[in-house]
């Protein structure tokens with residue numbers, strides 16, 4: 090259990106690992122904007138309504154409430170409303186919202202965002218009143234500051250709905266990449282995708298991570314369920330697509346499949362650098378690079394290959410100038426042939442000390458060390474060895 094005390098309010102989150110192991114997820118389909126689009130012919134005017142504190146608006150029955158009991162120094166308490174972190178929460182929420190809106194025309198819902206649309210203002214307003222009446226009589230509360238009323242363009246679950254149809258939301262450009270086709274581009278067969286979905290649902294972290302991604306991250310790391318905090322620094326890159334979690338265009342691998350993925354990555358005995366490179370194009374899990382290093386460094390075949398590869402040779406690139414830009418371009422072409430290194434050593438040249446170069450090392454995820462003396466010694470040797478004049 091995590092207690093978060095803020096001025097004037099205390100927020101309690103449970104970390105219901107054991108409960109989640111027992112909870113069977115509902116097979117209530119989570120919808121995507123693409124699925125909703127065909128239901129919106131001729132839509133020109135839009136409203137998005139935001140349900141306040143999402144899950145907490147859902148009351149638990151006595152039996153479920155008892156399962157959400159937690160201990161505190163002051164005794165045992167139980168949630169009477171759906172707490173954050175129960176793995177079936179997003180589906181339960183989606184189902185409740187869909188039932189609430191059942192029979193109303195021009196109203197759609199994805200988790201806690203209700204979309205109302207019309208072909209013109211009068212039709213839109215009529216539908217909106219009907220939706221608001223229904224919501225009011227249900228007791229569901231809306232967050233007024235997050236509602237967007239009677240717009241010709243509105244951002245909805247990572248997409249921009251306009252009178253001309255769906256456009257990528259410039260604010261959430263990355264999310265538009267994650268359409269359903271995206272999953273089919275993974276190097277996985279459809280039965281493997283199913284295995285990934287099942288393992289994701291049973292993972293100790295990912296179901297809660299998905300809930301957080303779908304309802305939105307808190308402003309403060311401390312307010313996030315403990316098991317999800319590991320993902321805090323990369324939260325902006327995470328998305329849920331068809332039951333799977335993605336970091337950018339990389340699939341987040343559930344814990345149960347990490348060992349198997351390691352085997353796969355290492356199948357061809359490419360050595361640590363190539364393995365990491367191969368993996369980081371398509372897969373992600375926290376600590377993946379370290380796991381690959383540990384795993385591959387124990388492989389006798391890879392170690393043998395490394396020794397026998399021997400024949401180290403220098404690769405020399407002629408630069409037109411000494412700017413960071415030119416140097417970086419040259420390095421990129423070397424990396425393209427040999428793989429991205431884990432570490433780069435340079436002398437203290439200004440082209441290596443620039444912000445531009447630092448950004449490059451961060452983006453390409455290699456460590457950069459200034460080792461002027463070692464570089465100098467090595468250059469002397471090389472010049473000697475290859476009879477270089479300069």
Ligand SMILES: [Zn+2]
Nearest residue numbers: 358388390391
């Ligand atoms: Zn190997």
